[in-house]
Amino acid sequence: MKKKRILFLLSRFLDGGIDSVLVEYLTYMASQPQCEVTLAIGMNYDKLEVYSHRIPSNVRIVHLVNSSLLTKWRKKKLYSPIPFYIKAFDEALLNPIRRYIISRKIAQLAEQSDVIVDFDCCSHSFVKRINKPKIGYFHFSIKQVLQENERKRQRMQQTIECYNKFVIISYAMLEEAKDLFPSLQNRFEMIYNGINFHELSQKAMGVTENSLSDIPYILTISRLEESQKDVSTLLKAYALLRSKYNQKLPLVIIGKGKSEQQLRELTTELDISNHVHFLGFCSNPYPWISKSRLYVQSSKFEGLPTTLIESLLLDKEIVATDCPTGPKEILNLGKAGLLTPVGDAEQLAAAMHKALSDEEVIKQLAEGRQQHRENFTMEKSGRALLELIERM
DSSP states (O other): OOOEEEEEEESOOOSSHHHHHHHHHHHHHHTSTTEEEEEEEEEOOGGGOTTGGGSOTTSEEEEEEOOHHHHHHHHHHHHSOOOHHHHHHIIIIIHHHHHHHHHHHHHHHHHTOSEEEESSSTTHHHHTTOOSOEEEEEOSOHHHHHTTOHHHHHHHHHHHTTOSEEEESSHHHHHHHHHHOGGGGGGEEEOOOOBOHHHHHHHTTSOOOOGGGGSOOEEEEOOOOTTTSOHHHHHHHHHHHHHTTOOOOOEEEEBOOTTHHHHHHHHHHTTOTTTEEEEEOOSOOHHHHHHOSEEEEOOSOOSSOHHHHHHHHTTOOEEEEOOSSSHHHHTGGGTSSEEEOTTOHHHHHHHHHHHHHOHHHHHHHHHHHHHHGGGGBHHHHHHHHHHHHHHO
């Protein structure tokens, strides 16, 4: 049997939800005897590629740009501002070199492949002229990204047209796509991001080596980036949870990002700094999810948030903002977890209190999780992507 040679593209491989989901797909595809898998990463971020150890050994990994000179300032830019003149130098002189190298290497890899899966749609300009079946993946609310900007909508349409199929990761996003791009409806495919439940359960049994995990706590896992994640609303809700509802569980925050200092200062203003614990990045956060009393997400917008799916599969109490898109579908319209308006600390605090103390609500949500969680397994999602690939 001739193997299907699948080329996955990713612009950068870091510590986000997209990166984690990609590892799940790579693991599934690499386990299929009819598949031969290559992952091409735009730039080599060295030690910042924290999930690299999770990629199966039979997946070929290619970094398109390896030069430290060409990646130095992009690495620094991730977590701290860089001077304007350096930013201008990087963009004007180094970026054209990077793009030339990436374009040439993708073309070479495409010649060795049967199908291309661009997992963050950042390589559309490099693949649009390549005559191979191409799948693009989009992970965010399209309406939120475009913000009713017609020029952005036109550019997005040009991006979608680069691919034979364009995967949308929730039904809400699919409706957005059909509404915004009615002439391209036949290109859209909806596939939920899936998780390997068996592997997740095993990782959740790991050791945290932190005494905080031995007591009940509230948890959030998030990139600390206020333009999207809005952890500040969670901190305000947590302060209300303590003062108004007399709930004294500590709040544990796993993740890092450029808003961390701002959020630490807010805990001081709210007089909760002694009860909020910033743990930074954690390569195995699943024991923390498993041992938590409550998982909370306060985002302004999402695609299909991976940590909510993981919390659902690990049978945790969940409260999330009803942001576009993802939480409503993951939590089955509020039947598997409580939903609150975006940016409303009062209602978020009230829902957190209910999820911690209302026994009838807790029972109903537990039943809702059991009925709904099978929709987000990698067995189902991986099979859907593989069937799509085989149809092309």
